[in-house]
Amino acid sequence: MSAHTGWSREEMAALAALDILDGTCVNLGIGIPELVAQHVPPGRELVFHTENGLLGVGPPPTPGDEDADLINAGKKPVTALPGAAYFHHADSFAMIRGGHIGVCVLGAMQVSATGDLANWSTGEPDAIPAVGGAMDLVAGVGRVLVLMEHTTRRGEPKLVERCTLPLTGVGVVSRVYTNLAVVDVAARGLVVRRLAPGVDIEAVRACTGAPLIDGRDGREEGP
Amino acid sequence: MSAHTGWSREEMAALAALDILDGTCVNLGIGIPELVAQHVPPGRELVFHTENGLLGVGPPPTPGDEDADLINAGKKPVTALPGAAYFHHADSFAMIRGGHIGVCVLGAMQVSATGDLANWSTGEPDAIPAVGGAMDLVAGVGRVLVLMEHTTRRGEPKLVERCTLPLTGVGVVSRVYTNLAVVDVAARGLVVRRLAPGVDIEAVRACTGAPLIDGRDGREEGP
């Protein structure tokens, strides 16, 4: 099954956005997670935090209005909404580590059946190691959502029994949104909550490296 | 010898002020130390810190101009000078504990020959214990000066071999200004640097609870 079967990245982001309650303070990782900001359902207000010192991140500036002093953690130009606040790095990570950020949405290389996350290092010997704020986010934020393709480009499972790549955190992931499925990390294992249209659970199992419990509506009680 | 022989409190404060270098950031304890601010020698600029969140403390306000939101650590109304800054308590004690305040001037109940300070508790069983910021100041500030009467009201020495009262800090005092003498706490013991006019060193020794080395100008090398 191709990695691009099922939901698009935009659809994955929209699904994640649907799961974030009104009023939540949210940190979005670099990449696909950034799309979540564009899919906040009407009637909900989320406050976006960027770890480089801004609460109340707004949409990207119109071309020509970029400000080199106003960027997000991915170093892309952003704007600040009315009611925003700037602060320094120690205060910013006090928010993260202290449990004040309700949700973070991150990309991943691997997620294990027990919620371990690997998203910072390929483990290759010549790679330049770089971790950024990922370990702080997963240790401190209440609910860690992962947005990722279901498999690598080479078709290898990214949802695995145990991560083989260097870990970012142990037992930290709550829910995973892939192009194929929405999967909860529950005490009893990985529980499929939803499948992308036209996707069959056996096909998902075939490209998943850990047992999947079918927990879709009407099939089984939640964990 | 009466506790009020020798220098007045104002004179003691002026002597201490003379010893504080231009540009130093200074924290003044409650009581006699507060007088130091009025005796800064001409041509020197000191910045006064109060641990309740102000750097750049100015003189008391004129009567009628008091502001209940602008007080010092002794809860007395103060003013803020141009170039002042307000900050919260954790930042204020980061300044203190982090070694950013150059000098503090404190009152004392006892100072030992090795610079131990007792200034927060009478040790009486029915006393309400209260410590404030004294322990933080002596642990963090580079140079701790003590301003105190040479003896208690009952004539007991306050400069002693070992403190009998509960300690504020161990080996923290640099120099003591009493009504009778200026005394350094040196590696080899207490060294008299200066005597009040008309005061004899043997008379000072008689009301001091630890040996005094005569280190006045021309008599002996400094420690």
Add this chain to the structure above:
Amino acid sequence: MIDKRCSSAHEAVACVHDGATVMIGGFGSAGSPVELIHALIDHGARGLTVISNNAGCGRVGLAALIEAGRVERVVCSFPRSADSEVFASMYRAGRVALDLVPQGTLAERIRAGGAGVPAFYTPVSVGTPLGEGKERRSFAGRECVLEHALTADFALVRAERADRYGNLVYRKTARNFGPIMCMASRVAIVQARRVVEPGEIDPEVVVTPGVFVQRVVEVRDPADESALVREGRRYP
């Protein structure tokens, strides 16, 4: 829509439960959230642990809360002052317990609680009675003690301005413990002299970002606690 505004001090403190740990801002009277404390007295919660720099003055504010018998334990640095007879008599009568903490250690333990740091080392209190029984360890030849984070269920804080997100600015030395207590409490309840529209507080000058605040109530003309004490007022 995010709207942390409450219509009254009583509504703001209605969530405080018996047995709660409550941080109360202020240094002496500066920054003391008098109206919130009085609302808490009316509310009736009891068995409280209060974390505050002082233990109240006169017979209003925190002193009145203690006098009403609502406080089991006070964690503070300086419970003694010219006007602190209420605490003194309740303490001597064994009706309120005291944990005495050096002021900077108190502030740092509160900040640690808000910043997700469970414990830290500090040289403060080593060799003193307040350092006794604490775990010791030496760093670069300097003896230190281990101090644990303080957190609370609630904080009562006075600010100058707030918006519906909970962004705060303070006034002069009334700032003191407010910012770190908002950080360290599960529900930070703030009385502000003015509640303004989002954007009216410049994002560069926000002292407490709204993420640290859960409830905001406008109290336009807050009492000056030191004036109430001078006038000999009592509450209720």
Add this chain to the structure above:
Amino acid sequence: MIDKRCSSAHEAVACVHDGATVMIGGFGSAGSPVELIHALIDHGARGLTVISNNAGCGRVGLAALIEAGRVERVVCSFPRSADSEVFASMYRAGRVALDLVPQGTLAERIRAGGAGVPAFYTPVSVGTPLGEGKERRSFAGRECVLEHALTADFALVRAERADRYGNLVYRKTARNFGPIMCMASRVAIVQARRVVEPGEIDPEVVVTPGVFVQRVVEVRDPADESALVREGRRYP
């Protein structure tokens, strides 16, 4: 009179000695003190340990300092970016060492260094390669590691406005590491777009009080590092 102003960036960094530990502010290009770094390159100090969030972009600023062979070790959280070839090649050639630190732990270690806290516990990095070899301890059932404070001989920081006391305000997300690096360094050297008279910065909005700053130099039109990188500039 207290006057921390220097007449040039070169004068401001003249005190940096060989073998010094230097904190360098900025997150990517935002807040990067380009003029101070270039003055440091001209100055010639070598054998430096640099503490910074990143390891430079393009061939200007910190990247140029590294390329000039002046940096023995970098302590940072994210030395990799689209434009970080200089660090990558120097690192692979064994000419610069790397201590990789999670970003929040880096920030907290720097703050601890400035606040006189020698060490603290944090859950961050437990169970990961970056937690290996660290002392472990459990608090309230949560595994933590012990982290030690970071301090430096010097900090190079970019601010928006400063006065002769060293009071600083920053601009937007260029604030990032500046305030804590000023706290944690023995000599904090600051370039500010404007140096103003005492009192022109409202005491309520000062972000870095002057006590944390030792040297201030006005750089009216600081280079935008990201623009220099896009243009392919190099220094010297």
